[in-house]
Amino acid sequence: MSLEVIVVGQEAAAEVLAVVRAAFAARPVLDPPADALSETEASIAALLAPGGGLLARLDGRTVGAVVLDPDGDALYLRRFGVDPSAQGRGIARALVRAALAEAGRRDGLKRLVILAREELPLTVQFWRDMGFAETARQPPYVEMARPVPRTVEIPTADAMRSLGExxxxxxxxxDVLVLSGELGAGKTTFTQGLGAGLDVRGSITSPTFVIARVHPSLSGGPSLVHVDAYRLGGTAELDDLDLDTDLDQAVTVVEWGSGLAEGLADGWLEVRIGRATGDAGATGIDPEADPRIVELDPVGVRWLGVELPASSTL
Incomplete structure (x- = not known):
């Protein structure tokens, strides 16, 4: 199975319309009816004019579409749909991920917004699963939003510490931060910067052998809880850690925590660290000098409006 998601403009209005008609016609009858059912090729072209859209193609066949509608610092997802014949193959998730990536490439966009029908609870749950949180409700619509990820290029270990600081x-x-990246990617270096910025006590090293360390604040701020989840068997074991601190009063950083630590809070910040070369075993590359690409991916209402660091600030 070959799946690709591409950015399109008004020239793709007919393809977008075909997906919209197929997707919305298969949904339950709503009152009032979905506006999408009255779209024409001309009206879709007009919707595509400001910000374009995305098409998902499965083995060369167009099976998914969304219109990207920029409005201030928000990118609204309009006419989001997947052809019923292609549902269950990850098309919708791929479209959301592509929309997040596209928003990250456009200047000034800080959040993705979707208007979901409250009569469709499974649809609302899908958006929650994709990291969207309810921000407003005006029946029959539920407005849901999530922050746009930010990608930062980190050339040196000092810059990684600066990012954390x-x-x-x-x-x-x-706040909960979930760190991922291969061994030696810079997770602990990043956390050392966090510790410096939070002004906490103690030397921050990899917590592998003790699983978790608590670093109290030296200045009345939150403590830093540094956890290595690599050897934990599940969320229950994470909850059972005897940390001698209230996580609501601390900043918690969990290495190797993807899919595990998110239950600690309603919102969290994913910090994904990768090598710029994409090959940790490449010959002739100094692992200490190999630049890193850090993706800061915030999830939840807590992070809406938060200004995350950019490469230019480091």
Whole structure:
């Protein structure tokens, strides 16, 4: 199975319309009816004019579409749909991920917004599963939004520490950070910067052998809880850690925590660290000098409006 998602403009109005008609016609009858059912090729072209859209193609066949509608610092997802014949193959998730990536490439966009029908609870749950949170409700619509990820290029270990230190300035008690990246990617170096920015006590090293360490604040701010989830068997074991601190009063950083630590809070910040070369075993590359690409992916209402660090600030 070959799946690709491409950015399109008004020239793709007919393809977008075909997906919209197929997707919305298969949904339950709503009152009032969905506006999408009255779209024409001309009206779709007009919707595509400001910000374009995305098409998903499965083995060369167009099976998914969404219109991207920029409005201030928000990118609205309009006429989001997947052809019923292709449902269950990850098309909708691929479209959302592509929309997030596209928003990250456009200047000034900070959030993705979707208007879901409250009569369709499974649809609303899908958006929650994709990291969207309810921000407003005007029946029959539920407005849901999620922040746009930010990608930062980190050329040196000092810059990685600086990223952590800058990020610390926007953190508050109760925040959860989930770190991922191969061994040696820079997760602990990043956390050392966080510790410096939060002004906590103690040397921050990899917590592998003790699973978790608590670093109290030296200045009345939140403590830093540094957890290595690599050897934990599940969320229950994470909850059972005897940390001698209230996580609501601390900033919690969980290495190797993807899919595990998110239950600690309603919102969290994914910090994904990768090598710029894409090949940790490449010959002739100094692993200490190999630049890193860090993706800061915030999830939840807590992060809407939070200014995350950019490469230019480091």
């Amino acid at each position: 800058h990020l610390a300035s926007v953190l508050q008690a109760g």
